[in-house]
Amino acid sequence: MIDFLNQFFNSPVMQDALPPALLIALITASMSIMVVAHRLSFLTVGVSHASLAGLGLAVALSLPLLPTAAATAIAIALLLAVLPNRQGINEDAGTGMLFAGSMALGVVLISSTSRNEVDLFGLLFGNILTVSPDDMQWIMGGSALVVFSIILWAKSWWSMAFDMITAKASGIATSKLRLILHGMIGLTVVMCVKLAGIVLTTGLLVLPAACAWFWGRSMFSLWALSLSFSLVGTLGGLMWSYQYDWPSGAAIILMLCVLFTASWAASWLQQQYQKSR
Amino acid sequence: MSTPIISLSHVRFGPAKKPILDNLSLEVPAGHFMGIIGPNGAGKSTLLTIIAGLTKPDAGHIDLFGRCLNSKTRIALQKSIGYLHQKHANQPDMPMRVYDVVAMGLTSFNQPLWNGLFADKQAEKDAIQHALTLVEMDNHIQTDFRNLSGGQQQRVRLARALVRQPKLLLLDEPSAALDSPRQEKLYKLLRKLCDENNMTVLMVEHDVAAITSYVDSVACLNKQMHHHAKKGETIPDEVWREMYGEHVNIVAHDASCIGCMPSPQKQSSQEQHHHEHHHD
Numbered sequence: 200m201i202d203f204l205n206q207f208f209n210s211p212v213m214q215d216a217l218p219p220a221l222l223i224a225l226i227t228a229s230m231s232i233m234v235v236a237h238r239l240s241f242l243t244v245g246v247s248h249a250s251l252a253g254l255g256l257a258v259a260l261s262l263p264l265l266p267t268a269a270a271t272a273i274a275i276a277l278l279l280a281v282l283p284n285r286q287g288i289n290e291d292a293g294t295g296m297l298f299a300g301s302m303a304l305g306v307v308l309i310s311s312t313s314r315n316e317v318d319l320f321g322l323l324f325g326n327i328l329t330v331s332p333d334d335m336q337w338i339m340g341g342s343a344l345v346v347f348s349i350i351l352w353a354k355s356w357w358s359m360a361f362d363m364i365t366a367k368a369s370g371i372a373t374s375k376l377r378l379i380l381h382g383m384i385g386l387t388v389v390m391c392v393k394l395a396g397i398v399l400t401t402g403l404l405v406l407p408a409a410c411a412w413f414w415g416r417s418m419f420s421l422w423a424l425s426l427s428f429s430l431v432g433t434l435g436g437l438m439w440s441y442q443y444d445w446p447s448g449a450a451i452i453l454m455l456c457v458l459f460t461a462s463w464a465a466s467w468l469q470q471q472y473q474k475s476r
Numbered sequence: 477m478s479t480p481i482i483s484l485s486h487v488r489f490g491p492a493k494k495p496i497l498d499n500l501s502l503e504v505p506a507g508h509f510m511g512i513i514g515p516n517g518a519g520k521s522t523l524l525t526i527i528a529g530l531t532k533p534d535a536g537h538i539d540l541f542g543r544c545l546n547s548k549t550r551i552a553l554q555k556s557i558g559y560l561h562q563k564h565a566n567q568p569d570m571p572m573r574v575y576d577v578v579a580m581g582l583t584s585f586n587q588p589l590w591n592g593l594f595a596d597k598q599a600e601k602d603a604i605q606h607a608l609t610l611v612e613m614d615n616h617i618q619t620d621f622r623n624l625s626g627g628q629q630q631r632v633r634l635a636r637a638l639v640r641q642p643k644l645l646l647l648d649e650p651s652a653a654l655d656s657p658r659q660e661k662l663y664k665l666l667r668k669l670c671d672e673n674n675m676t677v678l679m680v681e682h683d684v685a686a687i688t689s690y691v692d693s694v695a696c697l698n699k700q701m702h703h704h705a706k707k708g709e710t711i712p713d714e715v716w717r718e719m720y721g722e723h724v725n726i727v728a729h730d731a732s733c734i735g736c737m738p739s740p741q742k743q744s745s746q747e748q749h750h751h752e753h754h755h756d
Contacts, residue, residue, distance in 0.1 A: 236570055355586040361570055361577070364561050365636070368528045370554035371586050415571045416620065 207441050216327045216447065219338050220433050223394050223403070226345045228429035230387045231408035232421045233353075236360035239384060240405045242279060245294035246388045247400040249275040249301035253389075254322055255308025265337045269389040275301060276385030280378050325396030325448030327437075334393060341390050348383045356380055357418045395448035406455035407432065413466035428458050479542040481506050481644055481676040482527060487536030489522055496522050498700045500536070506643070507674040509666060511687045514697035515720050520680040521562055523697065524646045527678065528559045541643060555583045558637035562648040562680075572621045574613065574632050578604045581636035607639035608632070610665060626653040634662070638669075645669070647679040651686075663690040684711075 207213055234243055253271025257264045275297055282293045309319070321329060330338070355376050358366040367373040384404070391400040407429035408421065415421030435458075436451030443450075482504040490496035497519040504510055514520050525531040526538065529550040538545040540553050558581070579585055582603065584595060608614040611631040616624065621632065630653040637645060645666070651659040667690045669675040681687050684694060696703040696715050703715040 350590065351588045353589060358580045358586055361572065361580065364530065365559065365633075366580075366586075367530055368554060368557065368559035368561070369581065369586065370551040370583070372551065412569075412571065416573055417571070417576050421571060 203438075203442070207438055210441065212328055213437065213441060215330065216437060219330045219335055220327050220394055220437060220447075220451075221430065222338060222342050223390055224407075224429040224433040225426065226342045226387055227391060227403040228407045228426040229349050229422060230345060230384060231404050231406070231429070232411070232418070232425050233356050233360070233380060234384060234404050235408040235412065236357065237380065239381075240401060241291060241294050242276065242381070243384060243388055243401045243404045245279065245298035246272050246276045246385050247392060247397050248298045249305075250389055250392055251305030251322070251397055252301035252308070253305075254392075255305035258312050259308045263333075265334055265389065265393070268392065269337070269341065269386055271301070272389045273382050273385040276381040276388075277378055280381035321396070322392070323396045323398050324446050325392065325394050325399060327394045327447045330393055338390050338393070341386050345383050345387055348379060352376055352379065353418065353422075395452060399448050399452045402452040402455060403429075406452070406459055410455070410459045410462040413462050428455070428462070432458055478506065480504055480539075481508070481541060482678070483539040484527075485537040485539075487526065487533045487538065489519070489526060489531065489533045492534075495534075495699060497526070497533070500697075500701055502695065502701065502704075504676055504678065506676055507670050508693070509670040509677045509691045510679070511684065511691040511694045512678060512680045512697055513682065513684050513694060513719075518698040518719070520697055521648050524559070524561075524648050524678065524680060527644075528557055528646050529554050530559075555640070556643045558640060558642035558645045560633055560637045560645075560647045560650055562652070569622070574608070574616050574619050574621055574624070575604055577621050577632050578607055578635045578639050581607070581639040583640050603639055603641075604635075607635040610638060611635045612661070627655065627658060630654060631658075641673070643674075643676065645675055645677045647677065649680055649682070651681065659686060663687060666690065 208217075234240060250268045250272040252275075253268035254264060256262065256271065257267035260267075279290065279294055279297060282288055282290075282297075320326075355366070355371045358369065358371060359373055359376065363373060387404065388400055391403045395403050407425040410428040411421050411424035415424050432455035433451050436454035437447060439445055439454060440447040440450040480503040482502065484500055484502040487500040488495050488498050490498075500523070512520050512523065522531060526533050527540070527545075529545055532547075541556060543549055543553060545553055579600065582600060584591070584600070587595075605614060605617070608617060611634050613628065613631050613635060616628065616632075621629065624632065630650070634647075634650060637647075647666075651662055654662060663686070666677050666679065670677055670692075679687070679691070688694065692707055694705045694711065695701060696705070696711060696719055698719040702718050703711055705711045
């Protein structure tokens, strides 16, 4: 075991993969409690799939990949925040429409370029081993922005998730903060795409908080637990990936699913124990 | 005369042909406890949301605490308002202790996280404890909000509205989830807050008989203000009919309360009680 850990941490591939993966684990853990509290899981599915349009645009127009995808994802996330309010469209339906439409646009754009330019498997399922120094700079900048927004507005977002009407009546600028929350979720999604791909990104933004939900009793305890689950899931998943040569994104999501099952089972057992006393 | 806490002037909301509120003018002084009654769809909740700054009226002018309520002043004015709405739309799955729910009502709560490092934790704790004591929920301070009954949750929401010690408290059917003794305790508490803390309270309720011994006045609302009965004043039968329609059957009672003074022809030898019994 010690030998394996030595090999794992000293491997040049993992030394490159660990910093971005752990940074992404930190921000996804922090945003995931907001995603779950605001019931925005489907938004993350929509935005992650819609970012394919941004990636397609970047490939078609030879633009930088991550910034173009980030701009597209944020624009779509903001559109999803505004559309239901203005046009009376259900948020669920709005997400479904934009998700399908922008995914279709992405597929068309990517299919019209030479196949060799695009690592489609990497886009769909992620590959943390392909993070370039430029990507790393983008991930660091984006993470700083997300962390800063959490420090500024976490409490207001929490109040809004609990009771939007009372939050607005308390003097919180709910419309503005909702837009910022959507924008930050969009940004986080794009950073996750590098690690888990378009298809699996939602897992990173839902599973850490879902694991913590059984045990947390306040925003801070949920955040601390979510962060712990996210870091353990990411490290454990990368170890699986290293050991069995599995795709890194899928291995991390699988590890988080195992943690969720363990957390749920432990919580169920605790309930049974309390009932029997 | 001192500046009224609420001053509405010719407020209209809704389509011009079918307004929800029409030409509504109202002044409420400090320390006043007002009950608002009216049939379903009368615009009672809309009126509260307009005063709370949640809904923008289509016409008219609103002053709160002597300042005009508009998009620039809204957030500053809302810091002096406690609001308990009718839709209990809180997220039922969020893990929250009662303490944290009430803490969200503090004006200092929605600040950047670094402000928490310098906040006076003891003062916050005392304020939360005091608000929960007022609604008799202080022994549940660490309880998970999800594990409380509907009535207990309602009392915690009220504590959340009270914790910032608002100058104006807006309550939309606050007694909906409460049993009778709790309702009475709530009205007594509100009366005490008006008398001792000079708090102004506007409360939408359906059962006028239950509130009349506690409130200073009752506003009879149905799209517009039909009557504003002061303490000791009778709400005339025609006002009931205007509000609820001709089919209303007014039952005479006794009660030494607003709007419930029996008219001489209706007085009987028995003690009577007069309130809005309306039968289709």
